[in-house]
Amino acid sequence: MQSFTRAVIGTAAVALLATACTGTSNAPQADDDATKDVSITFWHGWSAPGEAAAIAADVKAFEAKHPNIHVKVVGNINDDKIKQALRAGGANAPDVVSSFTTDNVGTFCASNVFADLKPFLDRSGIELDTTFPKPLQDYTQFQGKRCTLPLLNDAYGLYYNKTAFKAAGITAPPKTLSEFDAVARKLTKVKGDSYSQLGFMPNFHGYESTATHFAALWNPTYFTPGGKSNLAKDPAFAAMLTWQKGLVEQLGGFAKLEKYRATFGDEFGAKNPFHTGQVAMTMDGEWRLGMAREAGVTFDIGVAPFPVPDAQADSYGKGYLSGTVIGIAGTSQKQNAAWELVKFMTTDTDAVVSFANAIHNVPSTLDALKSPALTADLKPFIGIAQHAKSNTTPASPNGGAYQLTLQDFGYAHEAGKVPDLAAGLAKTDEQIDKDLAQAK
Amino acid sequence: MTSLRQKHRTETLRNLAFLSPWLIGVSVFFLYPLVSTVYFSFMKYDGFTPPTWTGWKNWQYVFTDYPFFWPALRNTLWLVVVMVTLRVVFGLGIGLLITKVKTGAGFFRTAFYLPYLAPPVAATMAFAFLLNPGTGPVNSILGSIGLPQPGWFNDPAWSKPALTMLALWGIGDLMVIFMASLLDVPQEQYEAASLDGAGAWQRFRYVTLPNISPIVLFAVVTGVIQTMQYYTQPLVAGKVASGVIGGAGQQFEPGYPDKSTLTLPQLVYHLGFQRFDTGGASVIALVLFALAMVFTAFLMRSMSERSVA
Numbered sequence: 092m093q094s095f096t097r098a099v100i101g102t103a104a105v106a107l108l109a110t111a112c113t114g115t116s117n118a119p120q121a122d123d124d125a126t127k128d129v130s131i132t133f134w135h136g137w138s139a140p141g142e143a144a145a146i147a148a149d150v151k152a153f154e155a156k157h158p159n160i161h162v163k164v165v166g167n168i169n170d171d172k173i174k175q176a177l178r179a180g181g182a183n184a185p186d187v188v189s190s191f192t193t194d195n196v197g198t199f200c201a202s203n204v205f206a207d208l209k210p211f212l213d214r215s216g217i218e219l220d221t222t223f224p225k226p227l228q229d230y231t232q233f234q235g236k237r238c239t240l241p242l243l244n245d246a247y248g249l250y251y252n253k254t255a256f257k258a259a260g261i262t263a264p265p266k267t268l269s270e271f272d273a274v275a276r277k278l279t280k281v282k283g284d285s286y287s288q289l290g291f292m293p294n295f296h297g298y299e300s301t302a303t304h305f306a307a308l309w310n311p312t313y314f315t316p317g318g319k320s321n322l323a324k325d326p327a328f329a330a331m332l333t334w335q336k337g338l339v340e341q342l343g344g345f346a347k348l349e350k351y352r353a354t355f356g357d358e359f360g361a362k363n364p365f366h367t368g369q370v371a372m373t374m375d376g377e378w379r380l381g382m383a384r385e386a387g388v389t390f391d392i393g394v395a396p397f398p399v400p401d402a403q404a405d406s407y408g409k410g411y412l413s414g415t416v417i418g419i420a421g422t423s424q425k426q427n428a429a430w431e432l433v434k435f436m437t438t439d440t441d442a443v444v445s446f447a448n449a450i451h452n453v454p455s456t457l458d459a460l461k462s463p464a465l466t467a468d469l470k471p472f473i474g475i476a477q478h479a480k481s482n483t484t485p486a487s488p489n490g491g492a493y494q495l496t497l498q499d500f501g502y503a504h505e506a507g508k509v510p511d512l513a514a515g516l517a518k519t520d521e522q523i524d525k526d527l528a529q530a531k
Numbered sequence: 532m533t534s535l536r537q538k539h540r541t542e543t544l545r546n547l548a549f550l551s552p553w554l555i556g557v558s559v560f561f562l563y564p565l566v567s568t569v570y571f572s573f574m575k576y577d578g579f580t581p582p583t584w585t586g587w588k589n590w591q592y593v594f595t596d597y598p599f600f601w602p603a604l605r606n607t608l609w610l611v612v613v614m615v616t617l618r619v620v621f622g623l624g625i626g627l628l629i630t631k632v633k634t635g636a637g638f639f640r641t642a643f644y645l646p647y648l649a650p651p652v653a654a655t656m657a658f659a660f661l662l663n664p665g666t667g668p669v670n671s672i673l674g675s676i677g678l679p680q681p682g683w684f685n686d687p688a689w690s691k692p693a694l695t696m697l698a699l700w701g702i703g704d705l706m707v708i709f710m711a712s713l714l715d716v717p718q719e720q721y722e723a724a725s726l727d728g729a730g731a732w733q734r735f736r737y738v739t740l741p742n743i744s745p746i747v748l749f750a751v752v753t754g755v756i757q758t759m760q761y762y763t764q765p766l767v768a769g770k771v772a773s774g775v776i777g778g779a780g781q782q783f784e785p786g787y788p789d790k791s792t793l794t795l796p797q798l799v800y801h802l803g804f805q806r807f808d809t810g811g812a813s814v815i816a817l818v819l820f821a822l823a824m825v826f827t828a829f830l831m832r833s834m835s836e837r838s839v840a
Contacts, residue, residue, distance in 0.1 A: 171804050178578050198807050202579035296773055296787075353685045354665030358774055421579075489806045495784065499598075502789070525596040529588070529808065 121210070121426035129428045130161040134176070134185040136415075137450070138167040145449035149442055153435045160428050170195050177204050180422040186429040189242055189417040194484075194491030196416055197233040201488050205238035205418035211430040212237070222438060222456055224476060226412045226483045233486040239416035240437040241455035243447055245376045246475040247304055247411040249398065250383075253391035255288065255371040264395040266407045268308075271372075271398040272338055278371040279342055285351050286343070289364075291372045293338040294348050295501045298358040299374050302501040303484050303494050306331045307411035308399050313485050313493065320493060320523035323516040328497070330400065332504050332512060345506050361386040376413075377472040381451040394471040396478075409480035414455060489530035493523045565820070572813035579807075589810035593818075597811065602790040603798050604818075606691065610761060610794070611826065614695045615754040619747065622705025627735075629706065630713045640710070647703030651763040658697045659684055659771040684772035687791035694764055694792065705750055712746040713739065748834045755826045759819050762800075765792035795819050 123129065137146055143166050150162045165185070170192050176184045188205070199205040212219065219228050219237075227241040251264055259278050265271040275290030295302055309327035314320060322328045339345050355369060356362020359382070365373040366386040373379070374397055383392055396408045417437060419429045435442055443459040446452075453472045454460055460473055475481055487493055500509070500519045509515040547554070572589055574582035593600050629639050646654070661667050662683035670680040681689045720738045729737065740747075769787035785801050786793025795815055803812030 174578055174804065174807070198577065202577050202807070204579045298774065349685070350665065350682075352774075353663060353682065353772075355774055489808070492806055496598075498784070522596075522598060525592070529592045529596070529811065530806065 121206070121430070123425045123427045125425075125427040125431050126159060128159045128161075129425055130163060131186040131423075131425050131428050131432065132163045132165065132183070133187040133189075133432060134165045134168040134173065135189040136166070136168055136191045142166075142450050145446055148449065149436060149446050150432075152442055152445070153432055156435065157431055160431055162432060174204070177420050177422055184422055185420055186423040186425050187417065187432050188420055189415055190239075191415050192490070193230045193413050193416055194487070194494065196231060196239055197486035197488045198490055199418065200233035200236045200238040200486070203238075203421050206421050206423070206426055208237050208240060208418065208430075208433075211419075211426075211434070215430075215434055217434070217438060222458075224412075224455075224457060224460070224481075226481055227414065227455055230413065230483045230486060231416050233488075239418040240433060242415045242417040242437055243443070243450070243452035244412060244414040244455040244476055245378075246453050246472040246481070247299065247307075247374055247376050247397065247413075248471055248475055249395045250365060250373050250375050250379055251393045251395070252365070252368065252371045253393045255368070255390070256393070264393060265398045267401045267404050268334055268398050269401050272341060275338065275372065276341055281343070284347065285354075286369075288368060289348075289351060289370045290342065291338070292348065292352060292355075292364065292370050293335055293342065293505075294345065294352055295335070295498060295505055296349075296352060297373075298355075298363075299376065301494075302331070302498045304374060304411045305335060306497075307482050307484075308397060308409070309403070310406075310409075310480055310482055314487075318527065320520040320527070322497065322520050322523070323513060328516060329512055332501060332516075334400070335501070336505055339505050377453050377469060378451050380468050396471070396475055406478075406480040408474055409478040409482070410475040412476060412481050412483045414452070487527070487530075489526055492526045492530075496523050496526065568813045568816050568820075571809050572817055574810050576809040577807040578809060582809075585810065589808075589814050593811055593814045597798075597802075599785055599790065599793055599798055599801070600815070602786065603793040603795050606765075606786075606791065606793055607759065607761070607795050607822075609691055610694070611755055611758045613691070614698050615751060615758055617695060618698055618702060618705060618754055619750050621699050622702045622750065623709050623743075623747070625702060625706045626709030626713055627739075630710055640706075643706050644703035646701045649701065652767050654701065655697060655764045655767040656771055658693070658700075659768055662693055682788075684768045684792075685788055687789040690768070690772075690788060690791040694768060697764060697768075705754075708746060708750065709743070712743040716742040744834065748830060752827050752830055755830070756823050759823045759826075760796055761794050762796040765794050766797055768792055 135146060137143060146164060150164055154162060170190055173188055173190060223241055227244055231239040231241050249264060255278055261274055265274045278288065278290035280286060280288040293300060306327060309331055311327035312321050312325050339348060342348060355364040364370045366383055366388050380392060397410055399407050417433055419426050419433060423429050438456060440458045440462060443454045443456050444462045444464050447454040448466045453469060453476045460477055484494055496519055500515060503509050573584060573586060575585045576582035625643055629636060632639055661669050664670055664680060664682045664685050673680050683689050683693045716739055721734055724734050724738050769792040773784060773787040785797055798815045799812045802808040
């Protein structure tokens with residue numbers, strides 16, 4: 092009996108261990124015939140009715156051009172679902188996938204979960220340099236492997252309350268950070284131990300006032316050519332943190348600003364502090380203008396590029412860029428048909444312009460950026476998107492972990508918990524390198 | 532001899548057949564995940580590419596290099612000690628009070644039980660609204676009577692006490708269990724104790740408590756295990772308080788404010804689904820499993836020793 096029991100347990104253990112070895116995503120050959128009648132599934136993350144309608148219109152335009160390819164659209168998908176679906180594969184898994192999280196491109200490319208698009212681009216004769224702006228090319232590839240393409244773009248700029256500017260006697264938006272600091276001070280109205288109006292919320296929890304968005308104003312280099320974290324060696328980061336903390340002090344100090352920040356509504360809700368007049372200026376993406384209108388904002392809103400460091404005044408007009416990415420599932424058996432949809436959505440100028448106008452995003456191709464059909468609202472951001480010095484955060488094998496670590500250090504620094512900035516940045520480099528080593 | 536062996540084998544197979552539902556359940560829902568988790572804790576696995584052996588690398592990373600692990604462990608232990616204790620004491624106290632109520636007992640039972648039925652996300656969002664340090668009614672009331680106004684979910688020192696308040700608000704589950712056990716204590720024991728001159732505290736200490744001690748043990752053990760799995764409330768509280776609850780592509784900041792609401796289950800998600808590091812996530816899952824086992828064994832043993840004594 093004992094030997095029988097041992098045999099049962101042993102067999103079970105071996106079976107468990109063996110089944111614990113999971114399958115992998117074996118990329119199929121793209122040998123499907125895209126000219127035959129075929130159905131493909133497209134997953135995306137948009138969920139608002141207007142956005143879903145814009146996607147539906149885009150897909151309808153595609154199907155009109157490719158009547159043999161039928162697209163099943165599934166919305167409101169996040170990266171967690173994408174990961175699980177692509178891992179499992181099967182008939183219901185998507186063929187075309189878009190993701191808002193550009194930070195995950197490194198993981199998607201490195202793991203082959205998204206198919207390599209280079210053969211498709213070559214076959215279609217698409218030259219990346221003449222099709223997409225350089226920063227958008229950067230955040231859609233990882234270490235030379237192109238597994239996604241940009242599907243619209245987000246550009247960050249300065250929104251300001253024109254009514255508050257007029258009341259304070261300010262005639263034009265600031266162009267350098269020293270001008271910006273002075274304007275922020277002038278617009279700040281203290282009330283008791285708080286504010287009735289704050290010029291600008293510089294704290295890193297102030298929604299889009301993140302360390303990476305600010306750092307883009309200095310054109311930083313996040314990693315050395317060898318892939319090591321570069322925060323301590325690139326003076327851009329110390330300069331950014333020093334400027335940010337200086338502004339925090341000028342506007343009343345960290346604790347006072349944090350207390351005021353706690354009164355803010357949700358970033359993406361109607362009570363956003365810029366909508367309510369709690370802050371007179373904010374850094375935000377191109378979507379803010381539409382949201383402000385929907386929230387019923389009554390004051391005049393001005394939009395301009397975010398001010399730049401005084402020493403780089405000639406680079407005024409640049410900003411941080413990010414955006415949605417789109418790719419083909421590595422497990423898809425219909426990659427040629429899937430490519431037709433990806434190609435249409437990312438490179439067809441009319442499709443890109445219509446989609447950009449519909450969801451208030453910046454278009455992602457060079458031709459679309461020049462289109463006269465773009466709405467006036469997008470114009471200021473078109474300039475930012477096209478500026479030669481606009482930049483983005485690089486892809487990394489562990490997603491946005493390095494950005495989170497930098498942001499975490501920023502929280503400590505703005506709160507006055509970092510006695511030695513250079514040593515703190517060096518320690519942050521060490522942490523980022525440890526996280527990267529774990530991901531490799 | 533052969534027929535005896537054959538009979539023995541037949542009996543064994545029959546017994547195994549009767550046990551098979553349990554064996555299949557335990558194998559599929561306990562042993563397989565457990566063995567898989569141990570296996571993956573020694574592998575590099577992103578969910579897509581084949582797992583590769585890394586030895587103790589994941590363990591070393593989690594214990595020495597992962598900056599969120601120790602704050603999350605400290606928070607989890609704080610919640611186990613403070614929240615579980617207060618929940619048991621509060622649940623028992625409410626149960627005692629309601630069993631004594633003569634009129635309106637049904638109303639009070641319902642009133643105390645209803646919050647337990649509230650969905651955790653909705654309840655946490657409501658608490659975050661009530662406790663908003665700038666606009667919430669709680670601080671408005673505190674301020675109007677000259678009391679300090681804490682930062683609640685926005686202050687690292689107050690975020691865990693605020694979560695504890697939320698847990699005490701939803702005490703309905705423990706209240707019902709304690710009420711049932713309290714009503715089950717034989718009345719004659721109270722009468723005998725009273726005749727012997729026992730006061731209220733002595734009746735509670737020497738009659739009530741010994742009778743309900745298995746229920747107390749059950750409440751503590753399940754409370755510890757639930758707290759080890761505490762995920763939704765701290766995550767939602769942190770996200771709502773930080774203001775970043777929407778925004779596609781937004782980075783996930785674990786444990787706002789200042790890692791004070793970070794718990795170990797959040798790290799399982801953070802590593803496993805945000806960094807695609809199944810190995811590191813498995814290590815944390817095993818730490819949770821070991822902690823739950825140690826706590827449970829310790830509690831069971833100390834209770835059994837007490838009952839023997």
